[in-house]
Amino acid sequence: MPKVNISELALRDAHQSLLATRMRLADMLPICPKLDAIGYWSLECWGGATFDACLRFLKEDPWERLRLLREALPNTRLQMLLRGQNLLGYRHYSDDVVRAFVARAAANGMDVFRIFDALNDLRNLVTAIEATKEADKHAQGTICYTLSPVHDAGGYVKMGRELAAMGCDSIAVKDMAGLLTPYAASELVKALKDAVDLPLHLHSHATAGLAEMCHLKAIEAGCEHIDTAISSMAGGTSHSPTESMVAALRETPYDTGLDLEKIQEIGIYFYQIRKRYHQFESEFTGVDTRVQVNQVPGGMISNLAHQLKEQNALDRMEEVLAEIPRVRADLGYPPLVTPTSQIVGTQAVLNVLTGKRYQTITNEVKRYLQGGYGRAPAPVDDKLQRQAIGNEELIECRPADLLHAEMERLAADIGKLATSDEDVLTYAMFPEIGHSFLEHRAAGTLEPEPLEPPSSTVDDNRTAPTEFN
Template sequence: MKQTKRLIGITDTTLRDSHQSLLATRMKTEDMLPIAEKMDNIGFHSLEVWGGATFDSCMRFLNEDPWERLKVLREAFKKTKLQMLLRGQNLLGYKHYADDVVDEFVKKTCEYGMDIFRVFDALNDIRNMQRAMAAVKKNGKHVQGTISYTTGTIYDIDYYVKFGKELKDSGADSICIKDMAGLLSPTGAFDLVKALKNELKLPIQMHTHYTSGMGSMMYLKAIEAGADVIDTANSALALGTSQPATETMVAVLNEGAYTTGINLEDLVPLSEYFKRIRQNYAEFDVYKSGVDVNILRYQVPGGMLSNFITQLTEQNALDKLDDCLAEVPRVREDFGYPPLVTPSSQIVGSQAALNVLLGERYKMCTNEVKNYMRGLYGRPPGKVNEDIRKKIIGDEQPITVRPADLIEPELEKSKLLYPEADTTEKLLMYILFPQVAKDFFAKDNLKASPEIKNNNTNDLKEKAKIENSPKILDCSSNTSSFAGQSFAKRLKTKNNINLNTSTNSTLNNGEIHKLSVKFEGKTYELEVEKIETIISPKETFNKAEDNKEIQEDRKVESNHKIPLTRKGVGDNIVNSPMPGKILKILKSQGEKVQQGEKVLILEAMKMENEILAPCDGVIENINVVEGVAVNSGEELFSIV
């Protein structure tokens, strides 16, 4: 008698966690829609398409409305369930929000068509998850209670089983073991899944990152122990800091005692498409280490590692990466061994970076670190270093109640605070990310691009085909392009030929570039000089827009007489400790201040940093305005 194979569900993360981990969450909606129909027909258990950092990134970097993204993706995926990552009481932000905001956000997300909510808390504090879980249940959707897995002396099977029971009692329909740093070993996974299955009798889904190289092996052992669903990413955006490859897991599982219900051949067009799309994001494709066993030492999640690289690059301090990674476990121990997942990964990571970059531990602490020590993020899993806590918040005592109990209802007050928010969606954007939303709406980018707004998938498919095809350079002798003449001369070819060039080639005025050109089956290495023509109209438009924005920024800075390169010297002059953006100015010119008093807030690495008065005196000059970017060492203000 033929044995029935057990079905293992596959959740594809390519449109959310995969590019969040590998490409700093930069994938645009217009690059998702052309492949949506093919993905919808694969037979995935679900597609993770929203949540995590995507809400912030859409506004902050992509000039996209995150609600519009969810809307058009829901319309595009007609068969497959959509899934999101929700940070409990933090929603998609980096702090706790009032209960009425949590309720409204979940309700609105359900209205936009979300099916499965993976709810977690960075500290595994069940109190921070219960309101969001209840809101999901109230709206009739699937609640996936999440265990944030990490290692340390306080973490064992009993700890996780106890927390799993709390999740079940709070209404979880399934359990996710979220191994965000790739620390869960195959043997550890088998033991943990076995224990949870025996105690909870709920479906279990596995999530990991491939940074340590154990992901695929861990999945197999977890499945042997009874796991029901695994998270994977398309091979073009898998491995490294992303998830195990979908194709690999499908091939392995389908030939054994299991089945995924997915045909391997159907996945090929997806990987071909995403290979082309990935080239569009080379600027953010920064993680090149492949398997990094140092992750087992530093306990750093995939997304945190790629963001670390990006942020340190912005700080011109990438050479400090190893020092920052080594500092992470020390900060984590000081903070009571929190799992490193958003927002605790940002809190711990940014503090580790500050400790290294400033050359002194806890010389400067972000507002988020101070609030963590006050207990405003919840109950740390382990014991906090009280000496460090005192250094950060003095004699202030941390709270012991649920943090959200101290937050008054926000919705009605926010309507008065943001009168321009004429829809619930806008209001929620302002509440979650006030400054980011302000900048976003100021650019008049509320509406997504016409292609996204109209959801014209056919146009987007054609657009993707054109933009990913080779560019053709006309090298005829009568062309006005000096580039064409240069190519023809160097190749010593006859007139009127076409050369297929690499799609990654960039040609700038007055510079010399090496360029690979394929002609009649042969590849030629060219040096191109005195280019007077930008080849791609799209690149020309983007460069013009970039230059326009730069000019506008400089115009604002000029109007406010902000020095771009001046660096002050002296105890009464305060310079920016790092690159960032001026979030808020708290004092005025001529105002008296005391030593240690807050003067302004600098946003750097997505964290808020208070810049304090170094001495008693009067504010002589404030050389910045809110919303302006500053470089490390630029003068912020002076005191006399």
């Protein structure tokens, strides 16, 4: 019985973090027999941005991807990332859509549902957790880790207790920005293990180069599950290398029991596969510790750079980086994760470029201040809230409580283009690109975006003896 269990992220988070979520099913299936033989606790392979990328760029049916992965991986748990009441889309859905989505994902082969909410508002997790348990699947309640004056280990422990009470089978600590440090990880894990009698999963991005150390200290503190990515898809904005963690723990009380040599073969496979996606490599996926100073995730900085460049205002970056924590404070310190990272970032850019804070307020910030995303971790700025929503009513309940059942309407809307509940859900997640996908599918005109040919192989320039010292 291994003491530490590994969830491998190669098929979802790793390529989402490094290759703009572009890995195709055709490049996954050939390695599935080897992946399935390793003995990973789970393979994360769906959710996050994969659904979007499948429809938008790859012209793959995400449900078909799930079914084929299920077939190719009969012995390993499949895991997905689910944004609570947002599912895989960018708005809150009515409960009947959430239930249908979870039920269909389960029926198509999903085993483990990692469910989170960007605000850590647990009301936004209730329906998805219930639906997962109804489908007799593994519900993993997720704590989004962040730093702020209102976040501390005590608050996370309270969340952990509530997730346990909600019927979760395990708890995940999700450090999407690489904010965790090793000794903070150790303390948090100890506190959670003391309070909650559930298996604990740590998901810490390697953005700041701290993930391996965080995992090691978490394991020493009692964490039994870590998330890693095969080495050729690891590091930087991705995750700790699987092989390195397996090697680090071998012949210790924390031994994973996995065969390092067999995992290395998988690493070599993805090393070659990654080359096919060279056009999606980015300069901004390397180790970047700035998040440890300003709490702005590295990936968010590159998005901001993009936004500023389009406005010919790249020189305002420092001001924007200084404005982000202020906007975040005004909004009651939301963790910065999809969609709050975009909400905060865009407003901060506006605040800087217009020269007057909140002269323009985005619709998303307005909805946020109104309570449309749920409850902020701390009270939002009162004056700003009044300015933004005027006389409109505050939403104090769970936002989805205001939504009527919508599966029937969605099915009617999409009509014959949908040949299954799954298709209706595809349309529900992405009304425009989902519709277009189903249309092209019906017409037989689906065409994935082209891949650039490989760049010429670099010759080895090292004519002097290579030294090791």
